Amino acid sequence: MDLAVDKLVHDFGIAGSLADGDVVERRLSDLGGTFADDDALRDAAAANDRIVYTVTSAAGGDGEGDLGYGLGVLQPGRVGDEYHLTKGHLHAWRPAAEVYIGLRGSGAMLLQDEDGGGSRLVPFGAGEIVYVPGDTAHRTVNTGDEPLVYLGVYPARAGHDYGALAESNFRHVVLAGPDGPVLRERRELDEERS
Numbered sequence: 001m002d003l004a005v006d007k008l009v010h011d012f013g014i015a016g017s018l019a020d021g022d023v024v025e026r027r028l029s030d031l032g033g034t035f036a037d038d039d040a041l042r043d044a045a046a047a048n049d050r051i052v053y054t055v056t057s058a059a060g061g062d063g064e065g066d067l068g069y070g071l072g073v074l075q076p077g078r079v080g081d082e083y084h085l086t087k088g089h090l091h092a093w094r095p096a097a098e099v100y101i102g103l104r105g106s107g108a109m110l111l112q113d114e115d116g117g118g119s120r121l122v123p124f125g126a127g128e129i130v131y132v133p134g135d136t137a138h139r140t141v142n143t144g145d146e147p148l149v150y151l152g153v154y155p156a157r158a159g160h161d162y163g164a165l166a167e168s169n170f171r172h173v174v175l176a177g178p179d180g181p182v183l184r185e186r187r188e189l190d191e192e193r194s
Ligand SMILES: O=P(O)(O)OC[C@H]1O[C@H](O)[C@H](O)[C@@H](O)[C@@H]1O
Pocket: 055, 069, 070, 071, 072, 086, 087, 088, 089, 138, 139, 151, 152, 153, 154, 160
């Protein structure tokens, strides 16, 4: 078993078929264009190119009725005022929904409808379940101070489409405010910075 997966299984008590899953590791330097403050990202990555999250995934098969599932471990931290987050994606097969099951930690899911671009910030942490409907871009945010660990379950044929959001990114940004997380419009933040 891969050492990183071994550690996940050990630290988070997850056993079974994920132990042989594929591991994707995303560091700060892999997340250019994801955080709102490019300068803060560049400085943070230069100082310490830390792991922001890992995803260990497995597929039950590649047939029409099969499911895929992945264990995400999103580390706590910030880039500037913005909480650690996942890249976020739409499913390549747009009708695919996904169920997120929170195992440890605390945070939120940022959901954005592909049609119309409406956004919702849904609390997501240990013991909480979020249903992400089809045609919805989704990103996970760790607003706490421990790893946010979760399981995502989706149709095996869902796939990831990162390109659709590559240019515009999500319309909203989750920042640390004086009294907790604050949802801000990216356009407003960009205007304030320029
Ligand atoms: O792929 P990202 O947008 O970076 O999100 C990270 C991961 O989150 C969940 O675990 C999903 O089930 C994965 O399919 C996804 O890859």
